[in-house]
Amino acid sequence: MQAGKPILYSYFRSSCSWRVRIALALKNIDYEMITINLIKDGGQQLAIIEYLEETRPTPRLLPQDPKKRAHVRMISDLIASGIQPLQNLSVLNQVGQENQLTWAQQVIASGFNALEQVLQSTAGKCCVGDEVSMADLCLVPQVANADRYKVDLSPYPTISRINKSLLALEAFQVSHPSRQPDTPPELRA
Amino acid sequence: MQAGKPILYSYFRSSCSWRVRIALALKNIDYEMITINLIKDGGQQLAIIEYLEETRPTPRLLPQDPKKRAHVRMISDLIASGIQPLQNLSVLNQVGQENQLTWAQQVIASGFNALEQVLQSTAGKCCVGDEVSMADLCLVPQVANADRYKVDLSPYPTISRINKSLLALEAFQVSHPSRQPDTPPELRA
Numbered sequence: 001m002q003a004g005k006p007i008l009y010s011y012f013r014s015s016c017s018w019r020v021r022i023a024l025a026l027k028n029i030d031y032e033m034i035t036i037n038l039i040k041d042g043g044q045q046l047a048i049i050e051y052l053e054e055t056r057p058t059p060r061l062l063p064q065d066p067k068k069r070a071h072v073r074m075i076s077d078l079i080a081s082g083i084q085p086l087q088n089l090s091v092l093n094q095v096g097q098e099n100q101l102t103w104a105q106q107v108i109a110s111g112f113n114a115l116e117q118v119l120q121s122t123a124g125k126c127c128v129g130d131e132v133s134m135a136d137l138c139l140v141p142q143v144a145n146a147d148r149y150k151v152d153l154s155p156y157p158t159i160s161r162i163n164k165s166l167l168a169l170e171a172f173q174v175s176h177p178s179r180q181p182d183t184p185p186e187l188r189a
Numbered sequence: 190m191q192a193g194k195p196i197l198y199s200y201f202r203s204s205c206s207w208r209v210r211i212a213l214a215l216k217n218i219d220y221e222m223i224t225i226n227l228i229k230d231g232g233q234q235l236a237i238i239e240y241l242e243e244t245r246p247t248p249r250l251l252p253q254d255p256k257k258r259a260h261v262r263m264i265s266d267l268i269a270s271g272i273q274p275l276q277n278l279s280v281l282n283q284v285g286q287e288n289q290l291t292w293a294q295q296v297i298a299s300g301f302n303a304l305e306q307v308l309q310s311t312a313g314k315c316c317v318g319d320e321v322s323m324a325d326l327c328l329v330p331q332v333a334n335a336d337r338y339k340v341d342l343s344p345y346p347t348i349s350r351i352n353k354s355l356l357a358l359e360a361f362q363v364s365h366p367s368r369q370p371d372t373p374p375e376l377r378a
Contacts (some may be wrong), residue, residue, distance in 0.1 A: 046270070047262035054255045066243045073236035079271040081235075091275060094295070106283070 006031040012187075015141030016169055017087065017127045019174035021051045021175030022137045026058045026085035035182035046080050051132055061134045071128045075118060083111035087145060096167065105150040112156050119158040125165055132169070140166050195220040201369035201376075204273055204330030211326045212238045216245045224371035235269050238323055250323045254340035260317045263306060268331045272300035276334060293338040301335065301345050308347040313377030314354055321358070329355050333366065 008024065010017040010033050024031055029052070053061050060083045062069050085140070086107040092100045127135035143163040146153065153160050166172050173179070178189035197213065199206040199222050213220055218241070242250050251258050268330045276281070311317045311355040316324035332352040335342065342349050355361050362368070367378035 045257050047266050050262050051255060051259040054258065066240060069243065070236050070240040077236050077269075081274050082267075085270050085274040086280060090299075094292070103283070111277075141238050 009036050010034070010180065010182075011036055012177045012183045014079075015145055018141040018144075018177060019046075019080075019137040019176055020048050020052075021180075022140070022171050023052050023061060023134075025171035025175050026059060026061065026132065027052060029056060033181060035180070043078045044064050046076060046134070046138075049137065053134075059132075061132070061137070063128065063131065063133060068128055072133045072135045075115070075122070075127050076138045078111065078115055078118065079138040082114070083108060083142055084138075084145070086111075086170075087149070101149060104145075105151050108142075108146045108149060109155075110153045112151070112153075112159060116156045116158055119162065123158055123162055125162070127162060132166070132171075136162070136166050139163060140172055195369040197222050198225050199223070199369065199371070200225055201372045202369055203267075204334055206365060207330040207364055208235075209237050210240075210369075211252060211360050212241050212323075214360035214364050215248060215250065215321065216241060220325070222370060223367070227377075232343075235265060235323070235327075238326065241359075244321075246348045247320075250321070250326065252317065252320065252322060257317055260311045261322045261324045264311070264316050265327045267304055267307065268327040269301065271303070272297060272331055273327075273334070275300075276338070277323060283340070290338060293334075294340050297331075297335050297338060297340045298344075301340070301342075301348060303343045305347055308351065312347055313349055314351070316351060321355070321360075325351070325355050328352060 006024075006029065008017070008020060008031050010021065012035070031176060049061065062072055087104040095103045096111060124130040126132050127139055130138060139159070140163055143153075143159060174189065180185055195213075196216065197206070197209060199210065201224070238250065251261055276293045279292060284292045292348050310314060313319040315321050315330055328348070329352055332342070332348060365378065366372060367376055
């Protein structure tokens with residue numbers, strides 16, 4: 001990866017792919033994208049983001065202060081391990097079609113209850129203070145999933161506020177699922 | 190945490206707590222334990238381990254080489270986001286009692302299939318080469334969960350071999366669920 005142009009295997013709708021696309025956009029890294037229709041879900045893309053952070057440290061996606069870094073990682077893990085894996089495609093298939101929507105709404109709402117509470121003590125304009133971090137890369141794709149499963153966001157004013165202000169940033173827009181090479185025409189922005 | 194003695198809120202059986210107990214033992218950090226009966230599951234304890242790594246870097250739980258670090262994080266995330274959250278207590282409750290065992294076996298086996306394949310190209314004595322890393326802290330508690338749910342481990346020779354050699358180490362033994370202050374008498378080693 002340090003040698004040639006990095007290749008991202010991406011699926012337009014995957015929240016895990018989107019996290020990485022945001023990181024690449026923020027760090028202004030030129031990359032090739034290979035779109036794949038089925039993706040191996042899970043939070044493994046955080047390993048890619050940590051790798052990018054170590055090899056291309058500017059702009060930083062982790063604060064310098066160890067306590068703030070821990071906050072960023074706690075929020076990222078809450079989303080990437082505590083919410084996303086419970087509502088990904090393979091789990092929903094296992095749950096059975098008639099239960100999918102209720103299941104997804106339940107795990108997202110339960111995760112967002114915890115997240116809203118954490119954010120109330122860490123957030124500024126972003127999840128931790130006013131600088132965009134790894135936590136924000138996790139937040140926005142997860143809120144998009146919540147939208148998709150029609151989760152009522154009114155109990156989560158902090159989540160909603162941060163999400164809205166992040167979506168105004170270029171890196172979050174170019175990486176958006178509605179603007180990817182494999183986005184079907186009916187879902188294009 | 191840098192000031193006083195750190196406090197770990199721990200549950201003897203939780204694989205997430207166990208990961209942190211191994212890290213604390215490896216880094217020889219003296220801490221107080223407060224045992225709690227119900228734990229908020231998820232992979233959030235990786236944030237604690239990253240924090241320990243940054244504030245107490247010796248011995249390292251992440252290799253120095255960025256590629257190897259990425260391997261360690263990929264394996265850790267595969268376990269902490271890809272397997273553990275799908276078989277934790279709250280999910281099993283939601284699945285319903287009669288389906289719990291099948292569900293747990295299925296998600297663990299499917300995760301171990303991926304993990305075994307990754308390990309075949311990264312492992313030495315440990316998950317990545319011969320040095321104990323964050324990935325090993327994730328592996329051993331997850332294999333214990335697999336045992337608990339009676340997953341057949343014969344298709345996973347690499348996982349089994351590494352697990353066995355790690356369990357011989359002091360840090361993995363003192364942190365074991367069978368030796369915690371809140372371990373019930375019938376489960377004590």
